Amino acid sequence: MSALPAGPAISGTPLPDDHPLTSGRTADSALIRSYRGERAERPAVWFMRQAGRSLPEYRAVRAGTAMLDACLTPDLVTEITLQPVRRHGVDAAIFFSDIVVPLKLAGIDVEIRPGVGPVVADPIRTAAQVAALPELTVDQLTPIVQAVRGTVAELGSTPLIGFAGAPFTLASYLVEGGPSREHLHTKAMMHAAPELWNELAGWVARTTATFLRGQVLAGTSAAQLFDSWAGALSLADYRTFVQPHSAHVLTAVADLGVPRIHFGVGTGELLAAMHEAGADVMGVDHRIPLDVAQQRLGGGVPVQGNIDPALLFAGRDALGAAATAVLAAGRTAPGHVVNLGHGVPPETDPDVLTWLVDLLHSSGPAGGGSAG
Amino acid sequence: MSALPAGPAISGTPLPDDHPLTSGRTADSALIRSYRGERAERPAVWFMRQAGRSLPEYRAVRAGTAMLDACLTPDLVTEITLQPVRRHGVDAAIFFSDIVVPLKLAGIDVEIRPGVGPVVADPIRTAAQVAALPELTVDQLTPIVQAVRGTVAELGSTPLIGFAGAPFTLASYLVEGGPSREHLHTKAMMHAAPELWNELAGWVARTTATFLRGQVLAGTSAAQLFDSWAGALSLADYRTFVQPHSAHVLTAVADLGVPRIHFGVGTGELLAAMHEAGADVMGVDHRIPLDVAQQRLGGGVPVQGNIDPALLFAGRDALGAAATAVLAAGRTAPGHVVNLGHGVPPETDPDVLTWLVDLLHSSGPAGGGSAG
Numbered sequence: 001m002s003a004l005p006a007g008p009a010i011s012g013t014p015l016p017d018d019h020p021l022t023s024g025r026t027a028d029s030a031l032i033r034s035y036r037g038e039r040a041e042r043p044a045v046w047f048m049r050q051a052g053r054s055l056p057e058y059r060a061v062r063a064g065t066a067m068l069d070a071c072l073t074p075d076l077v078t079e080i081t082l083q084p085v086r087r088h089g090v091d092a093a094i095f096f097s098d099i100v101v102p103l104k105l106a107g108i109d110v111e112i113r114p115g116v117g118p119v120v121a122d123p124i125r126t127a128a129q130v131a132a133l134p135e136l137t138v139d140q141l142t143p144i145v146q147a148v149r150g151t152v153a154e155l156g157s158t159p160l161i162g163f164a165g166a167p168f169t170l171a172s173y174l175v176e177g178g179p180s181r182e183h184l185h186t187k188a189m190m191h192a193a194p195e196l197w198n199e200l201a202g203w204v205a206r207t208t209a210t211f212l213r214g215q216v217l218a219g220t221s222a223a224q225l226f227d228s229w230a231g232a233l234s235l236a237d238y239r240t241f242v243q244p245h246s247a248h249v250l251t252a253v254a255d256l257g258v259p260r261i262h263f264g265v266g267t268g269e270l271l272a273a274m275h276e277a278g279a280d281v282m283g284v285d286h287r288i289p290l291d292v293a294q295q296r297l298g299g300g301v302p303v304q305g306n307i308d309p310a311l312l313f314a315g316r317d318a319l320g321a322a323a324t325a326v327l328a329a330g331r332t333a334p335g336h337v338v339n340l341g342h343g344v345p346p347e348t349d350p351d352v353l354t355w356l357v358d359l360l361h362s363s364g365p366a367g368g369g370s371a372g
Numbered sequence: 373m374s375a376l377p378a379g380p381a382i383s384g385t386p387l388p389d390d391h392p393l394t395s396g397r398t399a400d401s402a403l404i405r406s407y408r409g410e411r412a413e414r415p416a417v418w419f420m421r422q423a424g425r426s427l428p429e430y431r432a433v434r435a436g437t438a439m440l441d442a443c444l445t446p447d448l449v450t451e452i453t454l455q456p457v458r459r460h461g462v463d464a465a466i467f468f469s470d471i472v473v474p475l476k477l478a479g480i481d482v483e484i485r486p487g488v489g490p491v492v493a494d495p496i497r498t499a500a501q502v503a504a505l506p507e508l509t510v511d512q513l514t515p516i517v518q519a520v521r522g523t524v525a526e527l528g529s530t531p532l533i534g535f536a537g538a539p540f541t542l543a544s545y546l547v548e549g550g551p552s553r554e555h556l557h558t559k560a561m562m563h564a565a566p567e568l569w570n571e572l573a574g575w576v577a578r579t580t581a582t583f584l585r586g587q588v589l590a591g592t593s594a595a596q597l598f599d600s601w602a603g604a605l606s607l608a609d610y611r612t613f614v615q616p617h618s619a620h621v622l623t624a625v626a627d628l629g630v631p632r633i634h635f636g637v638g639t640g641e642l643l644a645a646m647h648e649a650g651a652d653v654m655g656v657d658h659r660i661p662l663d664v665a666q667q668r669l670g671g672g673v674p675v676q677g678n679i680d681p682a683l684l685f686a687g688r689d690a691l692g693a694a695a696t697a698v699l700a701a702g703r704t705a706p707g708h709v710v711n712l713g714h715g716v717p718p719e720t721d722p723d724v725l726t727w728l729v730d731l732l733h734s735s736g737p738a739g740g741g742s743a744g
Contacts, residue, residue: 184717187682191690231638234659234680266603266638269659287606287641308606310559318563345556 015256019219020152026159026221030366031091035222035259035281037302037334040366043327044091045357046161048263049343050084051096054350057083067112071101077147082154087350088357091337092159092222095148095215099165099226100173102211105144106136108174116178123177125185130200136207141214148218161261162220164212166227167204167245168238174200183232190241197241205245209252216256223253224261224283230274231266231285238270243277250278261304265342271296286341290329302335309340312348312356319352320359327363336366387628391591392524398531398593402738403463407594407631407653409674409706412738415699416463417729418533420635421715422456423468426722429455439484443473449519454526459722460729463709464531464594467520467587471537471598472545474583477516478508480546488550495549497557502572508579513586520590533633534592536584538599539576539617546572555604562613569613577617581624588628595625596633596655602646603638603657610642615649622650633676637714643668658713662701674707681712684720684728691724692731699735708738 020026030044052058061079062070070076080096100110100118109121124130152160168186173179175186190197212223225246230238250260262274263283275282275297282301284293286308293303311322323338330336338360344353392398402416424430433451434442442448452468472482472490481493496502524532540558545551547558562569584595599618602610622632634646635655647654647669654673656665658680665675683694695710702708710732716725 182681182714182717184682184685184719187680188685190686191683191694192686232659234661236661268641287604289606289608308559309554310556311563313556313560314562314564322563342554345554347556 015217015258019217020155020159021221021258025157029091029157029159029221031159031161031337032221032259034335034337034366035261035302035304037300040335043336043338043360043363043366045338045360046090046092046094047084047088047340047344047353048094050088050090050094050353051080052344053346054344054348054353055083055087056350057087067098067114068101068104068110071097072104072143074143074146074150077143078150078154081147081151081160084353085155085158088354089361090357092161093151093155094161094224095151095163095220097144097163099163099170099228101144102136102164102207103170103174105140105211106207107134110173118173119178120174123185124174124200125189127196127199130196130203133200133203135203136210138210138214141211144211144214145218148215148220152219159221160219162212162215162223162258164208164215164223164225164249166225166230166242166262166264167201167208167249168230168233168242169226169228170204170208171197171201172229174204180229181232183229187233187237190237194241198245201241201245202248205248209249212249213253213256216253216258220258222259222261224263225249225279227262227264227267227274230264230270233270235269235273239273243273246274247277254278259302263304268293268296272298275301281335281337283339284341290326290336291332292329294332300334302337303330303333304337304339305330306339306341307356309342309345309348312340312345312352316352316355319356323356323359324363327360387589387630391589392527392531393593393630397529401463401529401531401593403531403533403709404593404631406707406709406738407633407674407676409672412707415708415710415732415735415738417710417732418462418464418466419456419460419712419716419725420466422460422462422466422725423452424716425718426716426720426725427455427459428722429459439470439486440473440476440482443469444476444515446515446519446522449515450522450526453519453523453532456725457527457530460726461733462729464533465523465527466533466596467523467535467592469516469535471542471600473516474508474536474579475542475546477512477583478579479506482545490545491550492546495557496546496572497561499568499571502568502575505572505575507575508582510582510586513583516583516586517590520587520592524591531593532591534584534587534595534630536580536587536595536597536621538597538602538614538634538636539573539580539621540602540605540614541598541600542576542580543569543573544601546576552601553604555601559605559609562609566613570617573613573617574620577620581621584621585625585628588625588630592630594631594633596635597621597651599634599636599639599646602636602642605642607641607645611645615645618646619649626650631674635676640665640668644670647673653707653709655711656713662698662708663704664701666704672706674709675702675705676709676711677702678711678713679728681714681717681720684712684717684724688724688727691728695728695731696735699732 262279634651
């Protein structure tokens with residue numbers, strides 16, 4: 001459950017020989033070394049939602065294309081995924097997608113409404129609806145596989161991180177029919193009809209596992225599971241109703257040997273349980289410091305995070321001080337990849353992000369590893 | 373900082389002799405006894421947002437009246453505040469208002485847009501704007517004072533709880549211009565211009581203190597400070613930028629001797645700091661059990677909460693089990709008032725709430741006090 005075995009090469013996995021990780025292109029990168037708890041020459045940094053509306057070049061290529069159409073157009077996904085790597089010099093690309101893409105691929109009627117978010121035409125609340133959910137097949141992943149392959153061909157030694165939404169968050173969209181703060185119908189289903197809930201979340205977990213495994217096999221060097229809304233749950237509800245399904249997804253890519261990162265917003269109370277689901281690296285939001293997170297994890301767990309996105313709007317003095325504090329707290333972990341505590345806000349000035357990457361890269365050797 | 377002195381009467385306060393608490397009408401109620409950590413005959417229960425859209429009689433009297441107009445019409449406030457007491461037999465009325473009412477009374481251009489929430493016409497982001505904020509005067513509280521007096525005249529021995537939004541939450545509305553998930557501009561102001569932030573939050577604290585003190589003097593037997601969005605903050609940010617301002621509000625009503633309840637959503641990490649701001653009772657949301665909350669508070673603190681509102685939709689078996697679990701966890705506190713972990717959802721079936729009140733009232737003596 002803790003860091004992956006050390007060493008630049010992973011043997012005995014079914015990853016193809018030309019995979020970026022097994023071929024050695026990305027295995028010695030600062031990102032992968034940090035995820036493994038090894039010492040890196042400098043801090044690795046990337047930003048959740050770095051590919052997106054904060055970039056004028058993104059707004060230009062997305063103009064006139066609906067979000068889910070963009071996610072299923074391989075050349076466009078490659079271009080969008082590469083944009084922040086080119087511009088900011090971040091240490092990883094994150095596969096451009098949306099958490100509802102695997103639902104769409106499986107045949108669910110879902111769209112992204114601008115200003116609203118994902119909207120499911122027919123919310124799933126009955127046993128008959130759950131029983132009728134279509135299984136996602138590997139064949140349906142073709143646009144995803146093409147996009148990953150095209151992207152890693154361009155990335156060289158920069159690792160690509162695979163991306164999937166976790167079962168609770170995705171199931172909430174299906175049950176509520178759209179974004180929800182309270183997740184009333186979802187949590188009601190858990191408690192009123194736990195078998196139905198488990199069937200639904202089990203379907204989501206299988207779908208997500210297929211989606212994420214497809215990405216890794218096609219070329220991602222790591223895989224991040226986002227449980228955006230797990231912070232709405234008590235620890236007891238998380239362990240009973242959610243952890244087993246997230247564990248299914250993380251276990252489904254365990255044999256591939258890529259670092260598995262698990263992240264949720266406002267999940268300071270759930271970190272240990274989310275780690276136990278099978279994560280190698282824990283993403284931490286900005287509500288708790290990384291040293292506190294490390295204590296809660298019992299030590300020995302590489303972490304990712306956690307500059308408050310609001311600091312991107314607070315000027316360079318305050319942002320620099322926050323970055324320094326995050327680096328210091330991250331030294332309590334065996335490996336630390338710098339990120340924000342949440343996604344890049346669309347109104348962010350991209351020059352601030354570039355400045356932050358340069359600052360972090362010039363801050364000396366990363367903590368962790370044998371010198372940590 | 374812990375429970376108020378025991379005993380049915382509070383002496384030496386400037387509350388008028390005919391105040392419901394000093395006159396003895398409400399001092400022996402299950403609510404006030406529980407808030408003081410004394411033993412009550414049966415569990416006291418009320419629901420945040422019990423007066424509101426879940427009730428058909430509320431929708432009927434509110435039809436055609438804008439939210440803030442309703443909040444400033446004393447007879448309507450009285451009727452709306454009384455409705456859930458009549459229907460459910462809850463142990464307290466909560467003064468019907470909105471957290472932006474004191475801003476409106478002071479002269480800020482703010483409205484409640486249906487489906488959106490409070491919208492501030494001219495977001496406050498500059499020193500000149502902060503310097504120009506108008507001080508709320510006691511005279512401007514006339515509709516509030518009238519509404520409280522009219523309500524307590526009808527309530528008899530049922531206590532009325534006063535209501536105000538806390539400085540961080542209100543300041544976020546002023547700075548962002550409306551509801552926000554990330555509070556980017558607000559947190560950026562804290563870090564980039566802490567003196568400006570403190571001036572703004574100080575103004576909000578004075579305004580809120582005037583609003584809350586006016587309610588208590590007019591007849592409320594308790595006062596709850598809602599920091600709806602404090603859960604977006606790290607503990608360090610809360611202590612540095614928010615706690616002093618919330619403490620100003622709570623201190624401003626300390627001499628009146630009514631129990632002061634402090635509540636925020638997702639504030640499990642902040643409970644001790646929120647208590648130290650000067651609360652007598654800590655409201656707890658549904659993310660952490662009340663026994664865990666009591667541990668974090670160091671023991672000896674009466675609590676309020678914390679049935680997950682989603683359970684209102686999960687059927688009586690699940691809801692009854694959750695209520696029983698909440699009662700059991702609440703016995704670790706010296707006093708416990710049952711509530712939801714968040715407000716009543718508008719789509720709640722009111723009969724479920726009535727059933728829940730009856731269930732709680734028939735569950736035997738409350739925990740806490742000398743027998744706790």
